[in-house]
Amino acid sequence: MLPSTRDRRHSDEADRPGRSISASMRVVAAVMFLVSAPSAGAETWRDLLQGYRAEAAGTPGFTEFSAARGRQLFADSHGRDWRCSSCHTDDPRAMGRHEVTGKSIQPLAPIANAARFTSPRKVEKWFRRNCRDVLGRECTAREKGDLISYLTSLGGERQ
Numbered sequence: 180m181l182p183s184t185r186d187r188r189h190s191d192e193a194d195r196p197g198r199s200i201s202a203s204m205r206v207v208a209a210v211m212f213l214v215s216a217p218s219a220g221a222e223t224w225r226d227l228l229q230g231y232r233a234e235a236a237g238t239p240g241f242t243e244f245s246a247a248r249g250r251q252l253f254a255d256s257h258g259r260d261w262r263c264s265s266c267h268t269d270d271p272r273a274m275g276r277h278e279v280t281g282k283s284i285q286p287l288a289p290i291a292n293a294a295r296f297t298s299p300r301k302v303e304k305w306f307r308r309n310c311r312d313v314l315g316r317e318c319t320a321r322e323k324g325d326l327i328s329y330l331t332s333l334g335g336e337r338q
């Protein structure tokens with residue numbers, strides 16, 4: 180009973196090429212979904228930036244992210260004990276060192292560390308934690324976009 184049903188389906192598909200075209204379209208759609216799904220964990224910093232841009236678009240006066248603002252945010256003390264650079268150093272392309280634990284931290288700039296900004300969950304977790312520590316509050320979408328713009332603007336040469 181079962182084998183003959185399967186056989187019939189097989190020959191049906193062979194006789195009607197339209198069926199297999201729509202089947203391959205489904206495969207294409209599934210692949211596109213996997214590639215775009217955040218849970219796939221393979222986003223690029225451009226995808227992340229686009230998400231923050233959509234969020235920041237509601238902020239009055241927002242036009243575009245600024246690497247210069249991001250750089251300042253990264254280097255500033257914000258009137259508190261820590262700066263981003265306290266642990267990630269003044270040059271985010273360099274190895275960092277945790278101010279408290281002394282543990283080394285891989286470079287933050289994608290040019291020096293391709294794994295950076297590829298996992299939205301990881302990025303959000305650390306933005307939340309580190310912005311609270313450094314600014315005393317969470318960063319806004321605009322600030323996160325500014326920071327990523329700064330970090331991705333860094334090339335191979337020291338500036």
Ligand code: HEC
Nearest residue numbers: 261262263265266278284285295296297302305309310313
């Ligand atoms: C007290 C030390 C410390 C300070 C200060 C700090 N960070 Fe970090 N940061 C870490 C550690 C530890 C990690 C996680 C380890 C790792 O990813 O290498 C991390 C990870 C990150 C990540 C994850 C990126 C990714 O894709 O992997 C981002 C983004 C980040 N920090 C941004 C910032 C920004 C922006 C500031 C300033 C507002 C800041 N950090 C200040 C220690 C610090």
